[in-house]
Amino acid sequence: MxxxxxPKPDSIVSEKLSEELGVSLPVAKLLVQRGIETFQEAKDFFRPDLDKLHDPFLMKDMDLAVKRLSEAIENGENIMIYGDYDVDGTSSVSLVYSWLKFRHPNVATYIPDRYEEGYGISFQGIDFAADNDISLIVALDCGIKEIEKVAYARSKGIDFIICDHHRPGAEIPEAVAVLDPKRTDCDYPYDELCGCGVGFKLIQAYTQFHNEETDSLVTYLDLVATAIAADIVPITGENRILAYHGLHVLNVAPRNGLASLIGNRKPVTISDVVFIAAPRINAAGRMKHGQHAVNLLTEEDPEKAAELAGEIEVFNSDRRDADKIITEEARQQIIELEEENRMTTVVYNEHWHKGVIGIVASRLTETWYRPTLVFTKSGEKLAASARSVRGFDVYEALEGCKDHIEQFGGHKYAAGLTLMEDQFENFKQKFEEVVSQTIDKKLLTPExxxxxxxxxxxxxxxxxxxxxxxxxxxxxxxxxxxxxxxxxxxxxxxxxxxxxxxxxxxxxxxxxxxxxxxxxxxxxxxxxxxxxxxxxxxxxxxxxxxxxxxxxxxxxxxxxxxxxxx
Incomplete structure (x- = not known):
């Protein structure tokens, strides 16, 4: 290790802050390290205020999104809330659906099947919308790179509002509105929102535009806090405000589904969400179907919620068993191939469970501490989950290998990709080459x-x-x-x-x-x-x-x- x-913070600033706050110098130094240098900044840090949330209309296309959503509600259109199958995606869908169903009866949810449809917006999902006379899809935690699929939906008379937080590609989909604070042409003051956070900004904007009481939105913050914790986004700025108040809801009046998962733990902390609730919500999409998670998170009857939580506990138990077996098989593969001295870990077995390879990639990263990809067979292609070490951008590394990749997306430390089977060895060699040329070797030792x-x-x-x-x-x-x-x-x-x-x-x-x-x-x-x-x-x-x-x-x-x- x-x-x-x-680095030691500025001593003059630290001493001044210590005096102003009436706290010890070590505490003041910790605050200055976090960029908190004044009494007001300390007040904002210790007492996060919902009034300090940014105006949602600062996000590019927000006015267009609210206008189109308002039209759909006024005209009685059928609306689909579409989201990814992980915690952020299912929490996002549950958030917008729970909020929307009280003002609009014609709303459905859709989570793609991890195995039949894969990540993100699917042609199958769009066809389902067309078959059910759905004219507006609100896509959450996905969609920013779906140029072709959004165009396909338009050809069928279906509009898209995209709420995403992943990095855009060179082209933005031609949706009615594309909400993503990571857009280069978006001046929103905070770009670290999770997908559920972007969904929250949408309902905040709608509420604000229609002069409705915004205090009612606080009840949805348990879902936002869950997504923030599970998606490992920075708990700074706006995320800190949302997480702080979301944890309060989790402790005082959580929705039935989350209460059934977390149990009687008090006070509920971010760690409880990360290690107790999140793996179970994820297990639904990994082992069965993400819709089970949405059903749990939107259930209003406590007894039914407890029953659904019990079913998800079974999925989680199955996930743990698969995780243990596949991790051991992957470790043996690394040892047998004598690849301990590589800069990267890339392993593949066509029989590995697609829903578990992300967890296995994390386990292997903990053991060998280097950028890691775990592949399995997915239809005619290979699918992989990537994980990285602190300080190294695996997404950028994948950019350098894109000639061998069919599709990829994600973040600095976690990503997913697909490629053709005949490209596996070429990709493996190129990934090792790119990482070897770009990584600072000290990053391969845990810090x-x-x-x-x-x-x-x-x-x-x-x-x-x-x-x-x-x-x-x-x-x-x-x-x-x-x-x-x-x-x-x-x-x-x-x-x-x-x-x-x-x-x-x-x-x-x-x-x-x-x-x-x-x-x-x-x-x-x-x-x-x-x-x-x-x-x-x-x-x-x-x-x-x-x-x-x-x-x-x-x-x-x-x-x-x-x-x-x-």
């Missing part, structure tokens, strides 16, 4: 970014209470990570867990100073490093541990090293 200590070096004495209940208010955490605002040097185990160090893979101990820094309990997941192999009162340095985050009704602060280890300064 590479330990990288972030821990450290916010600050502190002493244990600085960790007080008040310090932690303020740290908790930095939440919700996520990209752009990760949970603070600290470095403390010269720690010593007080004599309780041991390996714990079923396979004894976790490290548990109690540490102090100096005689008479405070002692803290420590847990280090998957760090059991470093037990020898802390034995016999050896001094060591630790990188960790701070959290709470409740045992027998007693809550104490504990250090959650990221890594440890032998200390050389003590």
């Amino acid at each position: 590479r330990w990288t200590l972030k 821990i970014l450290i916010d600050a070096e502190i002493d244990l004495e600085e960790i007080t209940p008040k310090f932690y209470r303020i740290l908790k208010q930095f939440a919700p955490f996520g990209p752009g605002n990760m949970s603070p990570v600290f470095l403390t040097r010269g720690l010593i185990d007080t004599g309780f160090g041991k390996c714990v867990g079923e396979d004894r893979s976790h490290l548990k101990c109690q540490v102090k820094q100096r005689d008479g100073g405070p002692a803290f309990n420590v847990i280090g997941f998957n760090l059991g192999e470093k037990l020898e490093m802390i034995k016999d009162h050896k001094r060591f340095d630790a990188v960790y985050s701070i959290d709470e541990n409740t045992w027998n009704g007693n809550t104490t602060l504990q250090l959650k280890l990221r890594d440890i090293r032998e200390s050389v300064e003590f």
Whole structure:
């Protein structure tokens, strides 16, 4: 692991902010690191205000989208809400459908079949719309590159409103409106919205245009927060406001489907959404069909929602089993092909489950820590999920291989693609070549970014209470990570867990100073490093541990090293 200590923030700015806010200097430094340098900026950070959301009409084509949607409602047209089969897509569809059905009876939802139709807008979906006299499709979390399919829909008399957040290609589809803050010709002030966030801006704009009460939209923010968390978009700016208030809804009055997935956990955090709700919502589209997720997220009867959640739990169990088997097969393939020394990981098996290859790609990236693609057979073509390492843009790398690719799309760290089977070896060679020529080799070693070096004495209940208010955490605002040097185990160090893979101990820094309990997941192999009162340095985050009704602060280890300064 590479330990990288972030640059120290400006001391004068930090001291001034510390004084203005009445907080300790370490807290003020953490804020300045996040670009918060004034009292007002700190107020906006700690108390995100829905009134600070940007005017939705700043987004290009928003006026056209609202006009066309208004016409469809006024004229009683049949409307289809179309979305991708992942969490962002199904949350987006559930959001717009739930909002629209109270003002318009002629509305249907459509999620493409992952296996028969693939990602994005499909000809099959458009044909379904035509067969059912649907004249307007609102596409969410997809569509920005669907030039041909949008044109096909127009030939059948069907209009499109596209709400997407993926990078556009060289050409924009000829839809009635294309809402995407990543459009180069769009001046919207914040371009990191997820697909559900763009969908929310659409209903916000409609509500605003028709002089309706915008407070009613707050009830939909549990879906927006779920999509923000699952799609791993930065929790900064507008996303922070939406996630903050969406988490409040999740804790106070969540929709039945999300409540059934999350259970009685309180308070619900972004981590709960990422590790509990999101995998289950995703499992529907991975193992069965994404429509199951929409049915759950839009269900108004609590008993029916619980029943649907139970069905999705079965899908998730099947997903975990497939994930485990395929990951092991992929690891064996890498070892047998003796490809451990490559800059990339590219594996393929025609029998691997298409719904799981993205998860497997993430697992392989964690093990070998390099840009990774996992391929499987999909009809006459091969389909792949790509994952990257921090700091390397896999989407750009795929751009360099596009001569061998049929179709691709995605983000900096996660993408998907299809290609013809006879292009697989050519693509594999080209991908290795492009990555080898463009990647900074240090990015192939996992990095821990450290916010600050502190002493244990600085960790007080008040310090932690303020740290908790930095939440919700996520990209752009990760949970603070600290470095403390010269720690010593007080004599309780041991390996714990079923396979004894976790490290548990109690540490102090100096005689008479405070002692803290420590847990280090998957760090059991470093037990020898802390034995016999050896001094060591630790990188960790701070959290709470409740045992027998007693809550104490504990250090959650990221890594440890032998200390050389003590």
